[in-house]
Amino acid sequence: MQPDGRLQSTVPVPDELESPRAKLVYLYVATTDGATTERLCDDLDVKKGTVLSITGTLRERGYLKRTDSGFELA
Secondary structure (H helix, E strand, O other): OOOOOOOOOOOOOOOOOOOHHHHHHHHHHHHOOOEOHHHHHHHHOOOHHHHHHHHHHHHHOOOEEEEOOEEEEO
8 A cells, every 4th residue: 555545456467458447457457367347337336338448449459358157458
């Protein structure tokens, strides 16, 4: 924990990710070693359409890959 009480992430977030939700999805997938669409929706309280849009963009940019069990970092 940093002196100001904030947690410091040990997962580097790509500088190119500007959207807070894209960063959140990226960090979630990184720290959970993968996630399904349903887990992302439930745990992050984000609608399925939003999750699919974000994961699609992250896949197009080469940050995520689709697997049989969901999404993982590429």
